[in-house]
Amino acid sequence: AVLGLRENNPLGTCILDCYLTGIEAYFDYQNSLGGVFGRQLVVGEVLDDELSQHQARALEIIANEDSFVVFGATLLPPGYGDLNDAGVPTFNWGIQAPENNGRFNLFPHLGVSCGDCLGRAVPYQMSLAGASKAVALGYGISPESKTCANTVGAAIDFYGADLGIETVKVYDDLPFGLGGGVAPQVTEWIDLEADFVASCLDLNGMKTIAEELVRQGYRDQITMQHPNTYDAGFVAEAGDLFDGDFVSPQFVPFEFTDDPGIQLYNQWVDQHGGQTAEQTMVGWLNATLFVDGVIAAGPEFDRAGLVEAINTGFTAHTAGGLGLPLDWTRQHVAPTREDPVTNGAAQECFSVVQMQGGAFQTITEQPWLCWPQDDRSWQQPVETSFD
Template sequence: MRRHLSWISSVVVIAGLLVGACSNSGDKKTPDTPVSREANASPGVTADEIHFAAIGTKTNNPLGTCLYDCFIQGINAYFDYRNSEGGLDGRKLKLTTTIDDALAKNKEGSLQIINDNDTFATLSVPMLATGWPDLANAGIPVYSVPWYPDDMNGHDSIYASNGVECIACTRHFMAYAPKVLGDKKIATLGYGVSQSSKDCANAATDTIKLYSKETGQQVVYTNNGIAFGIPNGIGPEVSAMKNAGVEFIVSCFDINGQKTLAQELKRQGMADVPILQSNSYDLTFMKNAGDLFEGDVLGVAFRPFESNGEGNGLALFKKWMEKSGSKLTELAEYGWIAAETAYQGIKAAGPGFTQASVVKATNALTSFTAGGLVPAIDWSRQHEMPTQDDPATHGPKQECMSLLTYKGGKFEFIGGATAEKPWLCWPGTDRKWSEPVPTDFQ
């Protein structure tokens, strides 16, 4: 649920200068002296390499999805790409420390990274980001995925594929998606044990209400107290939605929860009711579910694989993922984006970079897009959470989301989004209703 970058700033230091000697017989040049790298005493930086740590949840991942491994695949693919060009100022980028936090030990793993003091920055994909305050206090740059706005909030050294986002605030796309399909009776669902899921469901309810005059929509059923994992099924809730005449569901569940919901909808004869999902961009999972997700809508915050890769980083991502023999996944693209953020921040910091100077340089990037993989983010002001009343001060210049529907075993753009302009964007200056503008970022 929830962007970044400036390109090419040289950090090469020339150790020698070309000198000429004049004589009556003409000019003569001495041979070029070799390029040398400025000495750097930062943790994890050697004459030949920049070392990184990765920490995340592999063991005990309650979602059962490819989280940690896929994130690392994207990181390594990006490092392979940059290293094929000579690395950064001649230094290779290398993942030298990998830690499985086993869900409950993110703090312990983060403290290990701090105490070892042999890596420059940390790439993190935890289920519980309990170690982030320690990493931030130690001044270690952290690069992650866009699911932890509360943990990112106020920390100017923690980065994701978007700025700090207000999950509890209204979002245009939650009302626009059912409007595209002509649906007006809406249900909103969330887990009771997860505050972010509850906030998401409440935001969906508030969104439908806020734009009801313009869309004609109304919330006819809402429930933000569903048990995580839906262990007892969701039959009574689906029956209540059926009785209420629900035509469209905004779901704040995980991918497995959406499947349980879709199965029950089909069982009760409501298979034609679309679900808006924000974290189910997994074509293999969709296909393996048969026709359960047919007609459902996905909100995707990064550049979808179905979009045009010309002139942006998508083609490079696909190329280097293929070279590594890895599958294209949402988490791998997030890993690539995280690594790109780290690279560009170090490059912008210049020779003799330190952890502090990289944070400062990254926070001077005011239109970072990870090479067109995410909508533009201004890191000079998007480390603070925006509010419902003030979306502009700390929010994105544009509120953007890519909308796709699942049909016939593939994802298709809807609502005006296209392969060339995959995002639908609204002005970030206020929360008034307007039609979105199909947009591309480079």
């Protein structure tokens, strides 16, 4: 079963249908190789949680007993706990670390991440921009966004002495959607001489901010870091509004067109057809882990065998080189700021592209920039590929 968000999506982006495209495209690819142990892969049912019905839909799946596994992509997933407790392997868009944390039947595409660890990605992007004074932004209604804003602000200050950067103000209580605009905040940024926005907002919020920066004549004085604006159609429609800004995909960026994993993805997604977006790749990554897990479990696989095969045998799964290496013997539990190593990734890595002229451009030779996880001192990242 595929359980996700279509109706009542406050972001207005393609989630469920694009995610489904990625899953089915990967199934098409695997079925072209003969399926798995001679059996064809199919999506049995697709359920829209309509934003508020996730737990009810999850309980329906559990009660009906028609689905071997669940794939999930939504914004509010209270049903993940029920699926986990029922022993249903659930592969999901891993943006909700608290809902995945400590649940060993759930497999988020990022592993379980640390919400308050002092990462180096944002300070590094700030140094790339030649910036020195940052504001950090988060939505007050979202605990994750609020924590993120305070964490990136703290990370900038943690590495501030090394890079000559600082956080001049954290705004962790912005209203979702920014319905009242951000004119007072932008005016304050100008007074503070801020030249970098470290954001924990959605793509619509970033557009509202960029438009206000233009209105106040300050857009060319400030670079923005976008966590959620990796949407080609949205950026193309914006034209030059985001020129010079950075965005961090959660996988090998599509712009690395020579990457064999990207080429395979493009071939089968194009052949399958359907709506595509960032979530299409997430569906592909989730489907890859599922199939690899079934193969590892063997021809007599069942739910428990699938989970055991992944949780005991997959120590550096990259979904064909498209994702970060995930160690499922450790990464079901969130690392902490005090101990980022025990349950964290082997390296701290991120990908980054720059927006220019309504499109994305690569700025590195390799898709990933990585630092050692066990040494938190400042150093330049190493360009890396996990092919």
